[in-house]
Amino acid sequence: MIALGLEGSANKLGIGLIQHPPGYGRDPTIRAKILSNIRHTFVSPPGTGFLPKDTALHHREWAVKLIKQALKESGVSWRDVDCICYTRGPGMGAPLQSVAVVARMLSMLWNKPLVGVNHCVGHIEMGREITGAENPIVLYVSGGNTQVIAYAEQRYRIFGEALDIAVGNCLDRFARTLNISNDPAPGYNIEQLAKQGKTLLDLPYAVKGMDCSFSGILASIDSLAREHLNPNGTPKNTDPPPSDPPITPSDLCFSLQETLFSMLVETTERAMSHVNSSQVLIVGGVGCNLRLQEMMGIMARDRGGSVYGTDERFCIDNGIMIAHAGLCGFSVGEGVVQVEEAGVTQRFRTDEVWVRWRD
Amino acid sequence: MAMPHTLDIKIPLPPGPLANYIARALSVDPELSKDSVLRSFSCSQDMLEIHYSATSARMLRVAVNGAFESVRLCVSVAAELSPEVLDMELVESGVKG
Known part of the structure; x- marks a missing residue:
């Protein structure tokens, strides 16, 4: 067929x-x-x-x-x-x-x-099909959707989801704030910037039961960007110069990713323990993010399980x-x-x- | 609501089922602003017939523009992906190869 x-x-x-x-x-x-x-x-x-x-x-x-x-x-x-x-x-x-x-x-x-x-x-x-994961908890994360899913009795049941905007939408919109390229994808460019990030800034952590809220985090990171960056994206020079290194776009991307992904790992872990599964399958465009796969892998290994991801051909x-x-x-x-x-x-x-x- | 602004469009198409296919393909999706635009697609023989009525000239123009874009898409699908066209291309590439 x-x-x-x-x-x-x-x-x-x-x-x-x-x-x-x-x-x-x-x-x-x-x-x-x-x-x-x-x-x-x-x-x-x-x-x-x-x-x-x-x-x-x-x-x-x-x-x-x-x-x-x-x-x-x-x-x-x-x-x-x-x-x-x-x-x-x-x-x-x-x-x-x-x-x-x-x-x-x-x-x-x-x-x-x-x-x-x-x-x-x-x-x-x-x-x-691609990973061979038989009965995993599925984390579906993209620009339009954020869901933690488990299969039971011929339905994919939603255990937790975004209460407002999707996690990928939060990343995409912050890419717009920074005015960085949407090619090949805004989230990909944030991921590359985040690799150089050193300082973890405090952001709201908005897990509500099994659900997540991302719009407040976006508002918060946007206001940090205004506070620390010039309109052209360079760190602001203050007088006198700060004793700590100035906050860069990379620090902001790093802080945003760490916070968002921690929330996803937490809700996914709770779903795993609920249905007694040790496999996680990550799908959707944000699922390409290697830092998310890495964080999820650490959690899954702690539980004696593993994480299944796919590359951009199938994730996106x-x-x-x-x-x-x-x-x-x-x-x-x-x-x-x-x-x-x-x-x-x-x-x-x-x-x-x-x-x-x-x- | 009164819909005084109307337009009838007749598009002649090659003989065959194409006019019927396009009318069926485009009838499925409801008009987005149902309160201000009414629309129907039909065909008689090889003529695709589109009827629009709207509350304002502006609504009519926007909706008709959309319809033309959709018809154009359908015609290009038929022109390039009809069985006869695909089979013909296969024969041609076979001859070349």
Whole structure:
């Protein structure tokens, strides 16, 4: 079985072709085969975020080119494709719609079934497939989502989540404050700066039960930036000079990461102890962050377990995860829709999906 | 609410099911400002027919712009990813190779 996956819920347009060879799902030694996984990212200028309208335009411009390229590089004919999978939500309305229109057209032109996929479930299933983690606690961290998830009885259940903005949004918006590049990703550039950080500044630590709040931390780090940095980002010269070294953008990035990631490690650890699991799987764009993986690894090892992460090909939004999760659903009839029902939805919680393909 | 500003658009398309496909693909998503814009997509034979009515000329213009962008996307998908087109390209590259 071969699926084409189309993802465009945020600023990445991803096209993927995946194959589940015969026996997949019954024989655990048979793994999914990635035939093509390509992506084109809409990068907004420094100091700005990506707006729905511009992002939708980007996806409309690139969708056809990317699909052609995916077919070409994989050597897969449209005839070999068993289903067309697209992101139903959650995400930004206009970009989701643009990609769904392409999926509907292809479904009619090729006469192939359509499968609507939950974006979060796409991340989880792809992470499980790549790492081989069987029943991990999942930390899903990205620009739009922050969730601690455990699987039980055919649902991915949310144990904890962000109460306001997502952790990745907090990082992205601080990158705008510092006016640093959004290429390849704002969070990546913060991670690089943070490596040079020496001074850990006090920030609010906002874990509330199993949930986290990030907007107050953003306000706090923004005001520290105003206090310590000139508008061009250089440390302020004070008279007389301070006895301690001046606070740099690197110190701010370092402090922000350490605080945010500590909160995520704490809630993840509590979920692990609750369900007696020693595996953590980190998915979503922020999951690429090596410092987060390192901190999570220290915690998991203390509990006699381990952390599973993937690299940018699978962590950052991509089409292959939509193809993969869609094909999992297709094998049991989950998510299959007629063109008339193939809508999109900005809100679509992870636990709404009936995970019929798992025991 | 009264919707005095209306526009009927007819787009001729190549013979075949394309007009029907586009009407179906674009009918799914609801108009974002339902209170001020009404819209329908239909087809008769090879003609794609779009009807818009709106409370103001401004709303009408914004909505119609959006529709044209969507139609353009559908046409480019059909032009470059139809089975006939893909099969033809395969034959051509085979001949070259």
